[in-house]
Structure formats: structure tokens, C-alpha cells
Amino acid sequence: MATTAPYGSWASPIKAQTLTQGTVRLSEPAIDGDDIYWLESRPSEKGRSVLVRLNAQGLRQDVTPHPHSVRTRANEYGGGSYCVQDGVVYCVLDSDQRIYRLIGKELTAISPEGDYRYADLTLDSERQRLICVREGHTDSGTEEKAEIVAIALDSSGETRVLASGADFYSNPRLSPDGTQFCYLCWNHPNMPWDSTECHLAEVSEDGALKNVRMIAGGEDESVFQPQWAPDGELYFVSDRNNWWNLYRWTGEDAETLCHLDAEFATPQWVFGMSTYDFLGPNTVLCTYTQEGYWLLARLDLTHGSLTRIETGMTDISSVRCGGGKGLFLGANAQHNTCLWAFRPEGTEALVPLARSASTDPDHHYLSNPEPMTFETADGEEAHGFYYPPHNPDFVAPESERPPLLVMCHGGPTGATQTALNLKIQFWTSRGFAVLDVNYRGSTGYGRRYRERLKGNWGVTDVIDVSSGAEALAQQGLADPERCAIRGSSAGGYTVLAALTFRDTFQAGASLYGIGDLEALARDTHKFESRYLDTLVGPYPAQQAVYQERSPIRHIEQLQCPVIFLQGEEDKIVPPNQAEAMVKALTDKGIANALVLFPEEGHGFRQGPNIERALEAELYFYGQVFGFTPADNIEPVPIAHLKEIH
Structure with missing residues (x-):
């Protein structure tokens, strides 16, 4: 029989440790003949990124010798950190950001x-060179310089610039x-x-x-993943038709x-992203998203027919x-x-090769996402996924409605999955309702x-997260007096x-978030240094708008408790x-924690x-x-805690 207990107080087998123990983050799969490679970022090894091979x-x-980590910091977000051919690996090491050849150990x-x-x-075998993007940090006080270069594979390391100027x-x-x-290129203030x-x-x-000539793209067109087919034809993804x-x-x-x-593409936040590839000379294996769900399909290039492949997956990359x-x-x-x-011709079409977690959680404790489209306060529509509180061991008192946690994905050009x-x-297994919002943008x-x-930015997204929370409260699915909001970056x-x-909202959690748009415009890294030109307006020409939308400038309007979770070495959103x-907040006497x-x-x-971070929140x-x-959580010091109740 289920125990009656207030929402939020339910005991759950899904602990904070469940997120890290026996878990890895999988990325950058590759095929080399009969061998398969991928990267594993391991929280148990302080986030070390290890190249793994399955023969x-x-x-x-593990291919990467300990304690080395394969990771590039180009554009800060990295990606595209290795390539492999005939068993020889070329990779970027996190320690010094140089490219290394790895044979054996x-x-x-x-x-x-x-x-x-x-x-x-990418390898140019015929000319015995490695072609890649190079980001130069050599001139102090100036913006980093991006180029496409070719590096000789002999001992000379001779480097030749193939493309520059963008x-x-x-x-x-x-x-x-x-x-x-x-290749692709773009210029400030555009993002890819x-x-x-x-x-x-x-x-x-x-x-x-x-x-050299431009064949696609330009103003108001985003091109993604140009790629050569086996027969030498060039393919790419474009949003020229929305x-x-x-x-x-x-x-x-x-x-x-x-x-x-x-959408057969997704925002190019990192290098090396891939949503399609060639299964054969006339067949493309691809993934696309509709209404928040990712699907896998085969595209017959001869007849132009797209056939969906049933995978049971809703997130594919x-x-x-x-x-x-x-x-x-x-x-x-x-x-x-x-x-x-x-394997399209095999008896088992889908075979799992590596898992991000040693086990899946007990499905009895999982809340299933329910797609939600709601009207916004300004008369448009926004989307999200609602997760009801769920734990078979507990029920809440009959008159109680659950606290709501609204989640804001990063980017802001991104999406929840x-x-x-x-x-x-x-x-959800502790008694919270969750709304994961795909706000406009x-x-x-x-x-x-x-x-x-x-x-x-700071207007439409704010309207949407608030409208979603209010819609759930009006439906009786959330307590309007206990609505919290959380988001990172x-x-x-x-x-x-x-x-x-x-x-x-009555509370919030900001994970390495932004309170001062002006400071972000001045301090952030090159990749996003002009991002706000389109999201807010050119700076400093639109300084008044930056100040108008910066929470730090309107602290008198912030009346509820906030917890801040922040990395001390953050270069994108600095700790300041x-x-x-x-x-x-402390000067004003509002409860807060850092x-x-x-x-x-x-x-x-x-x-x-x-x-x-999770337990503190x-x-x-x-x-x-x-x-x-x-x-059993180690307490978090909260300034002005006595003034909450």
C-alpha cells in the first residue's frame, strides 16, 4: 500500500548518485573497417574523455592511454576531436590542445x-596530411583567428593555410x-x-x-553538414524553405x-555533428525531428522515398x-x-554496442512525458513536455497539489528532448510536477x-515559461503558490x-546563468561574442535594452529566493x-544561496x-x-533564510 506523504518528501530510488555512478556520456561514434570507436566522458574520472574501440x-x-583525455576546446564547446583510418587515430588531447597520432598506446x-x-x-591520405579547423590564440588582446589548415603527417609538422578570412x-x-x-564558414554577428x-x-x-565559390547559404539561410556521397556528389542540409x-x-x-x-538538423553548437550518412551508393540513413520527437529513416536516393525505421527511440543523434x-x-x-x-540486412536490425549507464532505472518510478502546446500570454503558441509526479510507493494528501518545477533548456537556441x-x-519521483519548455526560439x-x-530574448521566452506554468496551475496540475524555475547557462x-x-514563480535555481547581459556581451568567448546582437540588439548601440532586460539592474523587482550553482573556471559565463x-540579493535581504x-x-x-549540485537544489x-x-543531504548555507517563512 502506498504511503501518504507531502509532495517533495517522497523517498525515491533515483538518487543524485544515480546520475553519476556507473554512467558515462557517449559521443562522436566512428567506423573504421570492422572496428567501431566512440568517446566516453566519465564523471568517475573527473570528466576524462576516453576513446574506446570495439573490434x-x-x-x-580503451584506446586513450591513462591519464590522457581526448577533448578539443575550439569554440570552447569543442567536438570533432578525433578521426581514425586503418587503425591509426589522430586526436586532440585536452592537456595541451595539440593533435597527436595514436598507434597502439x-x-x-x-x-x-x-x-x-x-x-x-579529416584525413587526406593521398597527400599525407591532416585537414582541420585551427583556432589561433597567439595574439594577445585580439580575437582568436579561425582558419582551415593542412598539417603534414611527417615529422616536419608543416602547416599550410587552406582557407582564412571568415x-x-x-x-x-x-x-x-x-x-x-x-567547407562551411560564417561571420559575426551570425551564429551557424x-x-x-x-x-x-x-x-x-x-x-x-x-x-572557390559559394554554392549555398548566405543571408537568412543556415546550411548544416555538407558531406560527400560515395559517388562524389555533394549533399547538405538547408533551411531555405523554413x-x-x-x-x-x-x-x-x-x-x-x-x-x-x-528538421534534419540541429543547432551546430559543436564540431562534427551528423544527422545523416550514406548506407550505400543510393541510400541515406538519417534522423529528423517533428513535434519534439526524433525519428530514424532511410532515404532512397533513386526514388526520393523516405521510409521510417521503427526503433522505439525518441531522441536520436x-x-x-x-x-x-x-x-x-x-x-x-x-x-x-x-x-x-x-544493420539493414541482418536478422537483428538494431544492436546495442555501448550504454551510457550500466542499468536503466526501475520503470515503475518513471514519469512519462506528455506533449503540451499552450497559448502564450501574448496570443501565440509554445510547446513543452509535462511530467506528472509519479512514485508507486507514495500518494499525496488528497487536498494537496504538487509543486511545479519549470525547466529552461540552454542555448537559448536549443531544444528539450x-x-x-x-x-x-x-x-518527479519525489513528488514534483515538471514542465520542460520548448519556448519560442x-x-x-x-x-x-x-x-x-x-x-x-528575455521577453518571449519569459512569457512562454510563465504561460506554461500558469496553464498547468489553471488545470489543477500544479500548486500556483509553489512554482519554481530552473535552468543552466x-x-x-x-x-x-x-x-x-x-x-x-516563488523560487528559482540558476546554474551558471546570466544576470547581467552587458557583462556577458563584454566578457564571453569569441563564438558567442556577437550572439546577443541578434537576441537582444547590437552592443553598445542598444545598451539601454541590455540594461532594461538585465535582472541585476532590476533587483528591486526580484522578491523570491534563488540558489546559484557555478563553476569557478567558467569562461563562457564567468563566476562574477x-x-x-x-x-x-543579500544586500536587499532576499534569501539566496551560492x-x-x-x-x-x-x-x-x-x-x-x-x-x-542536484542535492543542494x-x-x-x-x-x-x-x-x-x-x-540525507548536507545543508546548504542560505542567506536570510529566516525571512522565507
Whole structure:
């Protein structure tokens, strides 16, 4: 029989440790002949990123010798940190950001010494060189310089610049016969989901590029993942018709392969992203998203027909193919992320190769996401997923409604997913209702929906998270007096803005979030240094707007408790943002807490810190909303706590 207990106080088998113990983050799968590779970021090893290989006999082994970590910090977010061919690995090591050749356990530096970062590696075997994006940090006081370079694989390490002049580059790719070359580039103030240019060039006999021309992209068009087919034709994804769809370059124009009101791409926050690849000369394996769900499909290039593949997954990414088989990362609401092999001709089409967690949680304790579209206060629509509180061991008193936790995804150009999210299940299994919002500006709903946040950050997203919470309260699914909001990075800004400029929420948690838009415009890294030009307006020309939308400037309007969770080494949103907000709240006498994490940057990678952050947030809500968590949690110092009740 279920025990009656207040919402928030339920004991749950989904602990903070469930998120870190026996878990890894899987990324960057690759195929090399019969061998399969991927990266594992391991919280148990302080976030060390290890390259793993699975051979044809099923033998799995770590490729990266201890204690090295494979990770590039190009654009700060990294990605595209290795490539492999014929068993030889070329990878970027986190310790010095140089490229190394890895054979067996022997590492040999390929790139020369210098303050550079490398990403998006691709091998030019015929010319015995490695082509990649290089980010130069060599000129103090000036913006980092991005280029596409070729690095000789002999002992000379001779480096040759192939493309320069743009602010950013990605996706340098060589045609199968080595005679053509493509890449993406873009310039401030655009982000890659705003406007990119796809360039095509010929490769001369001496390895230089010639006859370079733009074939797609430009103003108001985002091109994603240009890639060569086995027959030498060039494919890419473009949103020129509102939706990110697949195209093929004919030599004179781009033709649509399959028009669908769906997105075959996702925001290019990191290098090396892949939503499609070639299963064979006439077949593409691809993933696309509709209404918040990701699907897997085969595209017949001969007939232009798209056939959905039933996988049971609702979150799919990192599609790679080779040797007639495909790889992808996939998860759903009940199961953690796995690396899957897709063998179209085999009796078992889908085979799990690696798991992000040793076990899945007991499904009896999982809350299933329910898609939700709601009217916003300004008369439009926004989307999200509602998770009701759920724990078979407990029921709440009949008259009580659950506290609500509204979640704001990062970016803000991003999207929430329906894959198993243990952070969400941590809350629902303790008696919280959760609303995970895809506010206007999120991806997955077309370019026009994505652009609703242009010039409106801190306005439209705030309206949407508040409207979603109010809709649930009106339906009796949440207690309007116990609504909290949480978010990290850009989501942390939405949290602070919602708490400051609206009165829907009674508490909030900002994880490495932004309180001062002016400080962010001045202090953040190159990749996002002009991001706010489109989200808010050009700075300093629009300084008044920045001040108007910065919570730190309107602290007199913020009347409820906030907890701040912050990495001390964060270069994207520096700690001074959280510290300034804490000082202002403390001076005003409003309850607040600050938990700083040494050796953490933008996002927490170390197991103990991930656990502490989650438990600290639960403790904080317990103090604010007047319930006692069942968990044994180290108390968090809360300034002005006595003034809450």
C-alpha cells in the first residue's frame, strides 16, 4: 500500500548518485573497417574523455592511454576531436590542445607547439596530411583567428593555410577522389543556425584550393553538414524553405531530396555533428525531428522515398555509416542513451554496442512525458513536455497539489528532448510536477519559430515559461503558490529574468546563468561574442535594452529566493555573474544561496559536483516550500533564510 506523504518528501530510488555512478556520456561514434570507436566522458574520472574501440570479435578496450583525455576546446564547446583510418587515430588531447597520432598506446605530436586549438579533423591520405579547423590564440588582446589548415603527417609538422578570412569555419571535407573540397564558414554577428556559407573548391596538384565559390547559404539561410556521397556528389542540409531539409548539389543548383515539415538538423553548437550518412551508393540513413520527437529513416536516393525505421527511440543523434552498417546514439523516455548499430540486412536490425549507464532505472518510478502546446500570454503558441509526479510507493494528501518545477533548456537556441532524463525523474519521483519548455526560439519547429526569439530574448521566452506554468496551475496540475524555475547557462538567464520581471514563480535555481547581459556581451568567448546582437540588439548601440532586460539592474523587482550553482573556471559565463547577483540579493535581504565548484567550467563534469549540485537544489526547495526531503543531504548555507517563512 502506498504511503501518504507531502509532495517533495517522497523517498525515491533515483538518487543524485544515480546520475553519476556507473554512467558515462557517449559521443562522436566512428567506423573504421570492422572496428567501431566512440568517446566516453566519465564523471568517475573527473570528466576524462576516453576513446574506446570495439573490434569485430566484440573485444572492447580503451584506446586513450591513462591519464590522457581526448577533448578539443575550439569554440570552447569543442567536438570533432578525433578521426581514425586503418587503425591509426589522430586526436586532440585536452592537456595541451595539440593533435597527436595514436598507434597502439604510443602518442606522437603532429601539430606544432603553439597556442592553438584544433577540431573537425579529416584525413587526406593521398597527400599525407591532416585537414582541420585551427583556432589561433597567439595574439594577445585580439580575437582568436579561425582558419582551415593542412598539417603534414611527417615529422616536419608543416602547416599550410587552406582557407582564412571568415570569423568561423567548420566541416572541412575532401571528396572521395581527393579532387574537390567543401567547407562551411560564417561571420559575426551570425551564429551557424542564422547564416552559414557552403563553399566548394577544387584541389590543385600542390594541395591548395582553387576556384572557390559559394554554392549555398548566405543571408537568412543556415546550411548544416555538407558531406560527400560515395559517388562524389555533394549533399547538405538547408533551411531555405523554413525547415532544415536535405539537398543535393547538381553542379549548378541544389535540389531538394525530400521536402518535409521536419528538421534534419540541429543547432551546430559543436564540431562534427551528423544527422545523416550514406548506407550505400543510393541510400541515406538519417534522423529528423517533428513535434519534439526524433525519428530514424532511410532515404532512397533513386526514388526520393523516405521510409521510417521503427526503433522505439525518441531522441536520436550522431548518425554514422560505413561498411553497409550505421551507428547512432539513441534513447527514449524509459531507457538511457545507447550507441546502436543498424544493420539493414541482418536478422537483428538494431544492436546495442555501448550504454551510457550500466542499468536503466526501475520503470515503475518513471514519469512519462506528455506533449503540451499552450497559448502564450501574448496570443501565440509554445510547446513543452509535462511530467506528472509519479512514485508507486507514495500518494499525496488528497487536498494537496504538487509543486511545479519549470525547466529552461540552454542555448537559448536549443531544444528539450524526450529521452530519459534522470534529472527530471529525480524530481518527479519525489513528488514534483515538471514542465520542460520548448519556448519560442527553440529548434525543431522550423526557422520561423526559431527566429521568434530574435530581438526578444528575455521577453518571449519569459512569457512562454510563465504561460506554461500558469496553464498547468489553471488545470489543477500544479500548486500556483509553489512554482519554481530552473535552468543552466542561457536557461539560467531565462530563470533570473522570469523571477525578476514576472510574478509566476516563488523560487528559482540558476546554474551558471546570466544576470547581467552587458557583462556577458563584454566578457564571453569569441563564438558567442556577437550572439546577443541578434537576441537582444547590437552592443553598445542598444545598451539601454541590455540594461532594461538585465535582472541585476532590476533587483528591486526580484522578491523570491534563488540558489546559484557555478563553476569557478567558467569562461563562457564567468563566476562574477553569479557573485554579483548574490551580493545584490543579500544586500536587499532576499534569501539566496551560492555553491561554487572548483575545477569546473561551463557545465559540471565531475561526479561529486554533479551530485552536490542536484542535492543542494532539492535542499533549497525544501527550505523554501516547507517540506523535508527524504534524502540525507548536507545543508546548504542560505542567506536570510529566516525571512522565507
